[in-house]
Each structure stands twice: as C-alpha cells, then as structure tokens.
Amino acid sequence: MSLLRVRAVTHTTILRDVDLRLDGSRVAVLAGRSGSGKSTLCHLVAGVMRPSTGEVLVAGEPAHRVDDWAVTSLLPQRLALSAEMTVAENASLPARLRGRPDDPDLLARLGLDGIADRPAGATSLGEQQRTALARALVLRPAVAVLDEPTGHQDDEHVGLILDALVTAARAGTLVLVATHDQRVIDIADDRIHLNSGRVSDQAG
Numbered sequence: 554m555s556l557l558r559v560r561a562v563t564h565t566t567i568l569r570d571v572d573l574r575l576d577g578s579r580v581a582v583l584a585g586r587s588g589s590g591k592s593t594l595c596h597l598v599a600g601v602m603r604p605s606t607g608e609v610l611v612a613g614e615p616a617h618r619v620d621d622w623a624v625t626s627l628l629p630q631r632l633a634l635s636a637e638m639t640v641a642e643n644a645s646l647p648a649r650l651r652g653r654p655d656d657p658d659l660l661a662r663l664g665l666d667g668i669a670d671r672p673a674g675a676t677s678l679g680e681q682q683r684t685a686l687a688r689a690l691v692l693r694p695a696v697a698v699l700d701e702p703t704g705h706q707d708d709e710h711v712g713l714i715l716d717a718l719v720t721a722a723r724a725g726t727l728v729l730v731a732t733h734d735q736r737v738i739d740i741a742d743d744r745i746h747l748n749s750g751r752v753s754d755q756a757g
C-alpha cells in the first residue's frame with residue numbers, strides 16, 4: 554500500500570482525474586504553472602478540503618479524517634502563524650499540543666535560533682516562512698505538505714531549506730512540495746507536473 558494514494562480525483566473545475574501513488578522517505582515535487590492546481594492538490598492531501606469525486610488516502614485513511622500533524626502536516630502559502638507567539642512557540646506548537654518532545658536542532662538548522670524568542674509578527678516574511686516550515690516538520694510527520702516553501706527566501710536560506718527537506722525525507726517523511734523553484738525540483742526524488750488540473754508528466 555502506498556503511503557499517499559490519490560485515486561481518480563476531480564475537484565470542482567480545478568483538478569481532473571488525478572491519480573498518484575507516493576511512498577515515504579521521498580521528496581516529491583508538484584510543479585506546474587501558476588493556477589495549474591498545485592495548492593488545491595496540497596489542500597486535498599492535507600485534508601483541509603475533500604475532493605468532489607475520487608479519494609485521497611494517507612496510510613489508508615481518508616485525508617480529511619486525519620487530524621494529527623504527526624501523520625500529515627501543512628505549510629500553507631499564507632503561513633498561518635500566531636503573530637503574538639514567539640518563533641519557537643509557533644514552531645513547537647504541534648509538539649506541545651501532542652505532548653511530544655520538541656526538536657531542539659530544527660530552529661538552528663533553519664537559521665532561526667537567533668530570533669527564537671521574538672514574536673513571529675516582528676520577523677521578516679522569510680523568517681516567518683521558515684518558522685512555519687519548522688512547525689510542519691517538528692513532529693517528523695509521515696507526510697509533510699509544503700506549499701512554495703522557498704517563495705520568500707534568499708539563496709543562502711534556500712540551501713538551508715533544501716537540507717531540511719532532504720533530512721526529513723531521510724528520516725522517513727514523504728515531503729510533498731508545490732513549487733516553481735528549479736532548485737527544489739532538482740533535489741526531488743519524484744516530479745509530478747500539473748497542467749490545467751491534470752497530471753501531464755510524472756517522473757521518479
């Protein structure tokens with residue numbers, strides 16, 4: 554059984570007949586033009602929406618029923634941090650909610666250790682994006698869904714993010730990344746190309 558199974562998914566007018574099987578310990582990219590449906594597919598896998606038809610299964614469970622960031626986590630394009638909470642508090646929130654240990658190295662690996670105690674609302678957009686990435690990876694989830702994780706980063710920080718994605722995949726996570734960034738596409742194990750809501754090309 555594949556860790557992630559997308560079977561005959563059509564969603565409103567946005568996605569058409571999407572079929573995917575992806576396993577753990579991989580970085581898989583969803584590539585494609587703006588408006589091709591990448592974010593929509595991310596939201597279906599993360600279970601924040603249900604497909605109009607077809608099914609999305611994570612470890613055999615319908616994605617919309619999964620409510621555990623140790624199973625599926627999401628870095629949304631709009632980040633959804635708490636502005637008042639510190640960088641460290643935002644990043645460790647899933648661990649605290651589950652009574653699980655924090656990952657003390659993660660902030661340092663994402664270049665956030667110097668601002669760990671600052672409210673997230675008083676940090677740059679790139680820092681906020683890396684904070685939301687740390688939050689998505691902190692529980693070492695089975696599936697981490699990351700929507701454009703390098704969108705607000707300079708080259709140096711893109712390197713840190715690529716390392717974090719590869720490290721998470723080596724630890725067992727299926728890292729599913731929607732991206733336009735060729736540097737992310739280059740390090741991927743699987744590449745899925747969306748064109749007007751259909752998978753036009755898949756290589757692994």
Ligand SMILES: Nc1ncnc2c1ncn2[C@@H]1O[C@H](COP(=O)(O)OP(=O)(O)OP(=O)(O)O)[C@@H](O)[C@H]1O
Nearest residue numbers: 565567585586587588589590591592593594630731
């Ligand atoms: N709630 C919605 N209702 C109707 N159409 C929507 C909705 N959300 C997105 N769309 C449309 O669906 C298409 C796919 O959007 P989506 O955000 O999934 O694309 P994307 O590939 O992630 O784009 P980008 O790279 O710009 O983030 C777009 O044409 C968009 O305008």
